[in-house]
Amino acid sequence: MNKSEELKKTPLFELHNRLGAKMAEFGGWAMPMQYSGIIEEHNSVRSGAGIFDVSHMGEIRVRGKDSFGFLQHMTTNDIGKLQPGKIIYSLMLYANGGAVDDFLVYMLGENDYLMVVNASNLDKDFSWIIEHTAGYDVKAEDISDEYGEVAVQGPKAEDTLRKLTDYDLSGIAYYEFRQDVEMAGMHVLISRTGYTGEDGFEVYMSPDRAEELWNAIVKAGGEYGIKPCGLGARDTLRFEARMPLYGHELDKDTTPLEAGLSFAVSLDKDFIGRDALLKEKQEGLKKKLIGFEMTDKGIPRQDYEVYKDGSKIGYVTTGTHSPTLGKNIGLAYVAPEFAKTGVELEIMIRGRLGRAVIVRTPFYKRAAK
Numbered sequence: 001m002n003k004s005e006e007l008k009k010t011p012l013f014e015l016h017n018r019l020g021a022k023m024a025e026f027g028g029w030a031m032p033m034q035y036s037g038i039i040e041e042h043n044s045v046r047s048g049a050g051i052f053d054v055s056h057m058g059e060i061r062v063r064g065k066d067s068f069g070f071l072q073h074m075t076t077n078d079i080g081k082l083q084p085g086k087i088i089y090s091l092m093l094y095a096n097g098g099a100v101d102d103f104l105v106y107m108l109g110e111n112d113y114l115m116v117v118n119a120s121n122l123d124k125d126f127s128w129i130i131e132h133t134a135g136y137d138v139k140a141e142d143i144s145d146e147y148g149e150v151a152v153q154g155p156k157a158e159d160t161l162r163k164l165t166d167y168d169l170s171g172i173a174y175y176e177f178r179q180d181v182e183m184a185g186m187h188v189l190i191s192r193t194g195y196t197g198e199d200g201f202e203v204y205m206s207p208d209r210a211e212e213l214w215n216a217i218v219k220a221g222g223e224y225g226i227k228p229c230g231l232g233a234r235d236t237l238r239f240e241a242r243m244p245l246y247g248h249e250l251d252k253d254t255t256p257l258e259a260g261l262s263f264a265v266s267l268d269k270d271f272i273g274r275d276a277l278l279k280e281k282q283e284g285l286k287k288k289l290i291g292f293e294m295t296d297k298g299i300p301r302q303d304y305e306v307y308k309d310g311s312k313i314g315y316v317t318t319g320t321h322s323p324t325l326g327k328n329i330g331l332a333y334v335a336p337e338f339a340k341t342g343v344e345l346e347i348m349i350r351g352r353l354g355r356a357v358i359v360r361t362p363f364y365k366r367a368a369k
Helices: 013-018 038-047 067-074 119-131 157-162 207-220 231-240 274-283
Strands: 022-026 029-034 050-053 058-063 087-093 099-109 112-117 139-142 148-153 177-183 186-191 200-205 227-229 288-294 305-308 311-322 327-334 344-349 352-359
Touching (some): 038 231, 050 207, 058 119, 067 112, 112 119, 148 207, 157 200, 157 207, 186 207, 288 344
Parallel strands (some): 050 227
Antiparallel strands (some): 058 112, 058 139, 148 200, 177 186, 311 327, 344 352
16 A cells, blocks of 8 residues: 555554455545455445454543533533533534534543544544633643544444443443453453444454454354445445535534534524524525435535536435445435435436436435334
8 A cells, every 4th residue: 555654543553454354545544445346345334244454543532620611611511511431522613613523422421521522633633622722720631542442333343342342231222332341351441333324333352452342342243244344435335324424524614504514503502602603593594504415327426516597506425325225325414405315416427327216315324123
């Protein structure tokens, strides 16, 4: 792989090479894109279980007596909903309402929080946080190097991990976590979260134990056909579940309201970017995120133009062939007046317009337990 020596490496880098993963650059990291193949890995997560290296994610710890008020001011969601052991999805915004990043906030204890942020945005996020600490009694630390992290996702994720711990994993609800859980002979932090639309867990461990834990999980999941999965399958899985990816559905010029993330925005508290969102609500959105399905042949890709009756009305943020649905689908930003289920559109694919229709999202939703 070119320039691999310049890229950051996760604690599992050597393991990926031994497993024959196709490696590529992602957010400054050398990451596995695929092992056996994206479709096979994707289907393994939908039907059984898959394991992902997500050690590239950034971890920022915020603590101190003003940490609650500080995070209330910095982030869109209501930190008051949290208690120790619970997690919330939130965003940080610029004054214009555009997204700095989206992330998870874990409440570790009183006045003690862990933000898990996108790998490619870690340095920017940390600088943004430090820049705004003046006047608050808080300490923010980038502790990303203290963690290795793997995600175990799929309907057999809990069955797999249950073999490695005496802890009752069924007692961890969605968007909850537990600290200091003994698993495979080591102490880990485990959360019931993920980025695939399936049930599953994310497990944080000491980096020097990451390979040991990975191997134990793969062995435990053998009867369920667990597969190592790369970022290729991670992207198709999150996309079918309509989970946003920064740089695609979110960026500095896109607001959470445009992205359909109003559930993560609490307008009844003050935060950076709130005024811009209130104005946007009053004046109306400039664009809206929609899902579409191709009715003509062709696979839509990021930045392809979207047309209606010969006029350009938007652009594709993510598009691919859906392994689960067997269809070519996409997400796109379009002018709000066209953002209705059933509206027919055209996507410019390699110089030709292909017909598409707006459909409900998420494209995929797992069956309730």
